[in-house]
Structures are given as structure tokens and as C-alpha cells.
Amino acid sequence: MAQVILVIHLLIALALVVVILLQRSEGGALGIGGGGGGGGMGGFLSGRGQANLLTRTTAILAACFVVTSLALVHLTGGATQPRSIVDQPPAAPAAPAAPAVPQAN
Numbered sequence: 001m002a003q004v005i006l007v008i009h010l011l012i013a014l015a016l017v018v019v020i021l022l023q024r025s026e027g028g029a030l031g032i033g034g035g036g037g038g039g040g041m042g043g044f045l046s047g048r049g050q051a052n053l054l055t056r057t058t059a060i061l062a063a064c065f066v067v068t069s070l071a072l073v074h075l076t077g078g079a080t081q082p083r084s085i086v087d088q089p090p091a092a093p094a095a096p097a098a099p100a101v102p103q104a105n
Contacts, residue, residue, distance in 0.1 A: 002075045009068040016061045023054045 012065050
């Protein structure tokens with residue numbers, strides 16, 4: 001079950017990266033999705049409609065990413081025993097060995 005959720009999680013992460021890179025940035029940095037005249041989407045969506053669609057898609061993918069992250073934490077590491085040395089109770093000190101007494105025959 002955890003492997004299936006992990007694959008879904010990775011696909012969502014990849015889709016999230018793609019959708020974020022498609023968005024037009026305010027500063028003109030990476031916005032691959034552009035919106036200029038000749039190529040790309042053409043007249044499919046206006047600039048505002050495309051921005052709203054990508055914003056909603058980003059929000060939905062981010063929510064799905066958080067849900068799958070929490071599901072993975074719950075399935076794989078939710079009920080583990082503490083593994084830190086600090087969390088374990090101290091061991092009782094060993095009693096010193098009694099000195100050997102030679103026996104007379």
C-alpha cells in the first residue's frame with residue numbers, strides 16, 4: 001500500500017513542478033507557459049483564464065501532495081519505537097566482581 005501511495009506522491013510532485021513552471025512569473029524569470037501572440041496555446045485560454053486555471057491546479061496538487069505526505073508518514077513511520085539513546089532508560093550498573101580468594105588444600 002505504501003508503495004502505491006509513494007508512486008502517486010512522486011507523480012503529484014512531478015505534476016506540481018510542471019504546473020509551477022508553466023505559470024507566468026511576475027519578474028519574468030522562469031515562466032515557460034508564456035502567453036505571447038503567435039505560438040503556444042493560441043486562443044485556447046485568455047491570460048487571466050490561464051492564470052486562474054494554473055493557480056487552481058497548483059492549489060489542488062499542493063493539497064494532494066500534503067495528503068499523500070501525511071498518508072506516507074502514517075503508513076511507514078507512525079508507530080515506531082524510539083531509537084534514540086536519550087529516550088532509553090539507563091542500564092543498571094554492573095556489580096563489581098568479588099576478588100578470587102585462594103583456597104588452601
